[in-house]
Amino acid sequence: MLWNSFIYFAIASLLFWAAGAYFAWKSKATTAITLTVVGLCVFFAYILMMWVTLERPPMRTMGETRLWYSLFLPLAGLFVYGRWRYKWILTFSAIMATVFICINLFKPEIHTKMMMPALQSPWFAPHVIVYMFAYAMLGASFLMAVWILWSPRSSMPKNLGGLDNLVYVGLAFMTFGMLFGALWAKEAWGHYWSWDPKETWAAATWLGYLCYVHYRRYPHRRLPSSKEEGQGVVVIDRVALWMLVVCFLLLQVCWWGINYLPSAQGTSVHTYGM
């Protein structure tokens, strides 16, 4: 069975990603990027094989969405590394991908060919892929926020500009995911927004990140002026970092937490793994 071959692809990808992370620490950017890309190709090849074998997009069960998340985390890491050259980001994304791959290895969910008619839509793949990519970008921004919150002052970045850019990309993709979902829902269930528990939590998460980006644009009078900042004063807004932590918690509830929330039982069209 195809699922049994997952471990080989997973180990191969993880080795490439680990090697990429190692070379990032050694400041060998080209090697790091190449190895990460090869790892991504190996992992994506497995997803494609599943897609072909299952005769449907592998996105129906939680296990299948974790596959995409494991793919997009190193991709998001690569994006950040390519743009801002943070040495630690590839290590972080590789560790996160390992966690999700391990969940899939130790608690595999049965992957069948069956897919209920409501999911058979051209919107299905873009809705899930775009959301998983957003989750990965926002996951990366969460890791970065946590890292800044608990790292020594000397190793902090000068400000949160890079973090903001990550959130902007994540928020844009989240908007795509949410609105693709709305357009799909109109075709499948007759209405574009029904305040289904998943939709409610998606709205809360989306508003949370909107809150962050607006808060970051709010002019803080008490913080040192740009002149001082230019002289190497570290200006870190801890409230903003905590907002990212809270938003990421909301995102987790939206993604898998609602499966365990008493208020959401039996009322959502977004129940996975049936």
Added chain:
Amino acid sequence: MIWKKPWKLTEGFLIGAGLIIVGLMLQLSIGPIHWSLFAWPVNIIVLAVLLLIIGVVFILRKRVYACQFLGTYAAAVPALCYAVGLTVVMGLVRQVAPASPEEENLWLHDMLTFWPFVLIYTYIVLILGLVICKRWMSMRRYDFVGNVSRILPFLLNHLGLFIALTTATLGNADMQRLQMWTTNNPEMANMFSGADVFHQYERFAMDDAGLKHELPLAIELKRFIMEMYDDSITPRRYASEVIIYSKSSLHQYAATIDVNKPVEVDGWKIYQKDYRLTEASDASQISILELVSDPWLPWVYAGIFMMLFGALLLLFQGRKTVPPSNRQTV
């Protein structure tokens, strides 16, 4: 010092708290919001009043400080915080549809009719309207193109959300969702329509309250299609081959209605909703169709597509103008 100009986040949070208290008082005194009261033409009047309020507040911004404040980040951030909080509460408390249309105050169990929730979202819409006016007016006539390229993502995101929120909420009362049970078995057909004479077609549909509505169209079920996966329990596909008779155009259309592939006739979208299996052969199945009419949909879609386009621009453009305190050095 509170309420000392310029107002900051604290004042923003206090205004939001004030709205929630007002909302709670309204909930206690007049009870939950009855959205059905907003049916046409009330909704268009409410929308006009809302736009008027935004216009007046915008004009008064130079004279009344509070009006100016509503267009700032110090107002927007707390408003968004409250919206997140109330939406989280909505996610944590099981939402129940009122069992009867009579007065029933479900408080947190029916957030959409809960005054504080609605007031906070309305407050956000007000802020949205004001910042849109502010940005629009700040566009200078000279260098229009340069300004547009900078302001376009902002306008698409904010105006799109404004349009989608207002039209979806106010238009909801005009939306009709009806269920139609169709069958190609004559005996059952008589049971549904209550008619003495057997009609080949069905022209009535029921709303949520069980009220029967006569439609401007009629539907005849020719064949119900049911395909199973190999386990012969899980449906792979179910669909209805129908003929739709339109009253207005006197035309008849043959169509196949699949899940995810609704058919639109005379402003009604017709969905394959459900089915009932009977003991008998495939020839006499019951196919349940849903008919939806939503006259405000084009406006909501306009808002949604503006937001999609705005998000796309956000992605390509990134941040160019950064407030001094956040300027990028990485």
